[in-house]
Amino acid sequence: MAHSHEKELFGTDGIRGVAGEPPLDSDTVFAVGFCLGQSLPPKASARCVILGEDTRESSRWIAETVAAGLQEAGIEVVSAGVITTPGLAFLTASAGCAAGVMISASHNLYRDNGIKVFASTGFKLPDEDERAITREIYRVLGSAAGPRPSRFPLQPDPAWVRRYVEFLRRAAGSSWSLPSGRLIVDCANGSASGIARDVFAGYGLEVQTVADQPNGRNINWHCGSLHLESLQQAVLLAKASLGVALDGDADRALLVAGNGQIVNGDGILWAASRSMRGRGTLTGGAVVGTVMSNLGLELALEREGLKLLRTPVGDKYVLEEMRRSGVNLGGEPSGHIIFRDLATTGDGLLTALQMLRLLAEHHGSLEQLVDGLEVFPQTILNVRVRERPPLESLPRVQEQIAAGQKRLGASGRVLVRYSGTEPLARVMVEAASAAEVERVAAAIAHSLEESLGSG
Known part of the structure; x- marks a missing residue:
């Protein structure tokens, strides 16, 4: 029954997994393209889907397999090539495309990849649309008569990326500039590597880019928004005004102040x-x-x-x-x-x-x-899990959560949830006391490891 698998395909940010393995095997990837194509209105003014990809070595073959599925469904395909996820969303809406598909696993390492789908409006698909497409995908995969996977060679047009860069510059406005200083941008060896200098040029700052040499396997590797240590050091060493850390598909940014503050x-x-x-x-x-x-x-x-x-x-x-x-x-x-x-x-x-x-x-x-923002001590612990039963069904875990919340009182928060993109349970605890935060989080994480740990 396909229905029971529905949420296994689309997580909180599209479909994600290890490239080449379900759900990112050729059969499923082709079915995603085919079923997305079939779901588009037959009388849409533009029966065209735009594809984008990040710098992972698997992104091109996944994009070409999605493209082949779309073509099998009678949809025209155009490619922006390597572009950021928000860039692809912008182009989908501004160019009047029927949909947009971005191949990226965002902040994950290169072995992982993902498929993010945007509606013609540039917004991510609502959950109900994802569920409808998921049902069709499993129906196609379960049918012996379904189309066989193939690849459609893509020829990216650099004009798409230029169009996105021009939008960013317009959105920023041109009536301002900063006194001389240095801006350091960590591109995470990802989608922004080729455009960051153009985006930030001309605002009064000397622009230096780091982690801007993607090789297919170094995306997010000890760089980007999950690894701020080297950017902090670079900002302090260069006496830079500001550091910006992006992730692999540049849909997020964290900042480092001139004094090293994150x-x-x-x-x-x-x-x-x-x-x-x-x-x-x-x-x-x-x-x-x-x-x-x-x-x-x-x-x-x-x-x-x-x-x-x-x-x-x-x-x-x-x-x-x-x-x-x-x-x-x-x-x-x-x-x-x-x-x-x-x-x-x-x-x-x-x-x-x-x-x-x-x-x-x-x-x-x-x-x-950022003066005036008093950040409460907060910790997030990740526990690798082998399965995802409802957390309410785990008595030991619930016992530790209740004990932790009682211990922290009204000024503390405890949140335990499964990751939407990885096989992890995340434990978030915050309160006025850092020592209490660590103690409560460790106890809850230990109970999760005992109940669900993958070893």
């Missing part, structure tokens, strides 16, 4: 919300975050008379709440920041440009922009 998505939301509110451009009287957003952000926004609306993890869910509540700023601590007036998804390059613009407008440093 500013994550919560800090970016705090700085941006105050600036936008001051200009009268913040809508909805709120900012949208997730269950992982730090309690310090919620309290800081409260002092400013703003609410923090929380959603499940995933920028897709952040965006859904933003649209529902009429809010135009939202994001995640991981650095997925959505400026709703400018984009349909998190965009690391756009976020960095907006923060540079804030620095120019306020004539200050990044440290000053």
